[in-house]
Amino acid sequence: MSNITPFPRKQAGGPAQTGFDRIELSRIMDLYGRMVSAGHWRDYAIDLTRDVAIFSAFRRTAERPEFRIEKRPALRHRQGMWALIGEAGAVLRRGHDLAGVLAPVERRLVKLVED
Template identity: 75%
Template sequence: MGVVTPFPLAPGQGRPGQIGFDRPELMRILDLYGRMVAAGHWRDYAIDLGRDAAVFAAFRRAAERPEYRIEKRPALRNRQGMWALVNEAGAVLRRGHELGPVLAPVERRLMKLVEG
């Protein structure tokens, strides 16, 4: 058989050089995004996969700052939790260890948009 070469790690560190979303996490985020698009509230999104965090940003219009950012920071896993919901002004609205409760304020807002 052939030789398997592992992906290179960041120099001097035992962690990958890029943080990303797992498939179930991204599915949950994109499901929420799709429902907000269907409600006519969001129109665009961006994903930033960096060394310290993976960020999903949702926009009302493409030329604005994102209305919400969903951030995954594994370095905070043992402290406040690796998930954070950040508003347009940069204030952290919710932080936690699980994605579902962090997305709850946006889910509630979606229910108000659909009802009204």
């Protein structure tokens, strides 16, 4: 009973966890909702670590994600902190703006609705 365990402290080097802000998550969830309505996506996962925040969209729960949307603040001044990664792990689009990175998926949604 005499052992005192301190709470983990926030490190001075950076944030303890990278995450999506309200506007970013709203934009991503709007796209997710439209893809679910089109019958293309069925599940999603959010992974928040110290270096990266990942939103993964699945066709089925047991598969690999069809798309991953990654936010890496460390790349903000280089290639851009946003990346769209395909099912095979290839980077499909990278940029500084979330709307530009989501554009290929939104174009695909328009094709799905037209069929």
